[in-house]
Amino acid sequence: MNDILTHVADGVLTLTINRVEKKNSFTPAMYAAMADGLEQAKNDPAICVTVIQGDITVFSAGNDIGDFLQRKPSTQESPVFLFLRAIASHPKPVIAAVCGPAVGIGTTLLFHCDLVYAGDNAAFSMPFVNLGLCPEAASSLLVPQMMGYHRAAEALLLGEPFMAEAAMEVGLVNRILPPTEVNAMVQAQARKLAAKPLGALIETKRLMKKGQMAQVLAQVSEEGESFARLLHEPAAKEAFTAFLEKRKPDFSRVS
Ligand code: COA
Numbered sequence: 272m273n274d275i276l277t278h279v280a281d282g283v284l285t286l287t288i289n290r291v292e293k294k295n296s297f298t299p300a301m302y303a304a305m306a307d308g309l310e311q312a313k314n315d316p317a318i319c320v321t322v323i324q325g326d327i328t329v330f331s332a333g334n335d336i337g338d339f340l341q342r343k344p345s346t347q348e349s350p351v352f353l354f355l356r357a358i359a360s361h362p363k364p365v366i367a368a369v370c371g372p373a374v375g376i377g378t379t380l381l382f383h384c385d386l387v388y389a390g391d392n393a394a395f396s397m398p399f400v401n402l403g404l405c406p407e408a409a410s411s412l413l414v415p416q417m418m419g420y421h422r423a424a425e426a427l428l429l430g431e432p433f434m435a436e437a438a439m440e441v442g443l444v445n446r447i448l449p450p451t452e453v454n455a456m457v458q459a460q461a462r463k464l465a466a467k468p469l470g471a472l473i474e475t476k477r478l479m480k481k482g483q484m485a486q487v488l489a490q491v492s493e494e495g496e497s498f499a500r501l502l503h504e505p506a507a508k509e510a511f512t513a514f515l516e517k518r519k520p521d522f523s524r525v526s
Contacts, residue, residue, distance in 0.1 A: 333375025
């Protein structure tokens with residue numbers, strides 16, 4: 272599909288989020304394509320590493336907000352949850368190249384990547400509460416673990432954005448580069464990994480992740496139940512409608 276471009280070279284699968292006119296926001300078909308790509312990478316012994324990249328101006332604006340109004344994910348088999356389980360449990364290395372805004376799942380998917388390289392224009396945000404929603408992708412577990420509780424509360428309760436420097440300080444980002452250099456750096460790192468023995472990479476990642484893999488998958492599932500319920504609440508409807516009408520939400524109307 273054109274909204275997710277796939278390219279395989281030198282043992283590296285590159286998934287490019289390519290819906291720039293809508294700021295790379297994700298539709299169900301895009302989640303499905305991402306999940307399919309990861310499944311292909313998992314099963315194909317010739318693929319050692321997956322790269323996820325967006326555009327130089329925007330990584331992803333998160334879930335498509337029109338879809339949140341019209342095509343809500345309703346079961347754990349919805350494409351977004353297939354994608355989240357696929358990336359959370361992916362056995363081989365995943366590297367992200369992030370430039371510009373990374374909103375919602377655009378940020379939370381990064382907690383499941385092994386390496387993250389960011390442009391100095393990268394801006395991360397998880398504004399779930401501002402949309403009447405709750406965290407997803409096990410971010411309610413992983414963000415406090417990585418940032419400490421109080422910084423996590425700023426990011427998840429206030430929904431405040433943070434820039435590349437702050438993301439590097441808390442350990443979410445490995446390195447900050449000029450945006451024009453990020454994709455090349457990520458491809459170089461991917462090729463370095465692809466030249467290593469795959470069995471050793473897989474075993475090392477498994478050992479690093481195994482301590483809390485079951486907890487992460489359980490958190491993805493529990494958050495998914497809450498998220499799906501909140502999507503139907505009036506606060507979420509007001510937030511989505513306000514975004515599409517290009518106005519500020521008025522939650523006094525709904526509480
Ligand atoms: N879903 C659907 N459409 C989206 C979108 C989203 N998540 N994010 C952006 N778009 C659309 C806009 O509606 C606009 O469409 P239009 O040209 O038809 O009016 C277009 O993409 C450009 O967006 P715009 O807001 O004008 O770009 P910007 O550069 O001023 O801001 C963002 C970029 C990413 C900061 C801003 O678009 C944004 O905050 N998006 C919503 C993020 C969000 O809340 N996501 C859900 C997280 S759970």
